[in-house]
Amino acid sequence: MSIxxxxxxxxxxxxxxxxANREFDRSREYVRLARRIAERNRTGLPxxxxxxxxxxxxxYLRPGVNARVRxxxxxxxxRCDCGATKRYPHD
Structure with missing residues (x-):
């Protein structure tokens, strides 16, 4: 596994x-940093x-805390609290 x-x-x-600790601003910073690292190293995110x-x-989405899953x-x-919606296929 690469660095x-x-x-x-x-x-x-x-x-x-x-x-989980309801520190959403800190969560945003971690997500942005991870995306930036993936871009710079030309790797995809898991x-x-x-x-x-x-x-x-x-x-970061956590069902029941800041996201609704149906x-x-x-x-x-x-659906995120900001109103954005994502849809994924499910078996």
């Missing part, structure tokens, strides 16, 4: 902890990281 991938994984953990971050406000026919709908 960039390890750093992105650590920032993912820190963003999750910050959101699927879990992409699924649990808001593309509009860069906050199951619809064939997909998962995740």
């Amino acid at each position: 960039a991938a390890e750093r992105i994984e650590r920032l993912h953990e820190l963003a999750r902890e910050a959101t 699927r879990a990281f992409r699924r649990y971050t808001c593309d509009d406000c860069d906050v 199951l619809r026919s064939g997909r998962v709908v995740v």
Whole structure:
């Protein structure tokens, strides 16, 4: 595993902890930093990281805290508190 991938994984953990403690500004900083590292090193973000971050406000999404998750026919709908919506296929 590369140094960039390890750093992105650590920032993912820190963003999750910050959101659990309701420190949303700190969570945003961790998400932005991880995205910047991925861009500079031309690596993609892990699927879990992409699924649990808001593309509009860069906050880490935690169901029940700052995100609403609903199951619809064939997909998962995740809505952030900022109003952004993401849809994923679901088996």
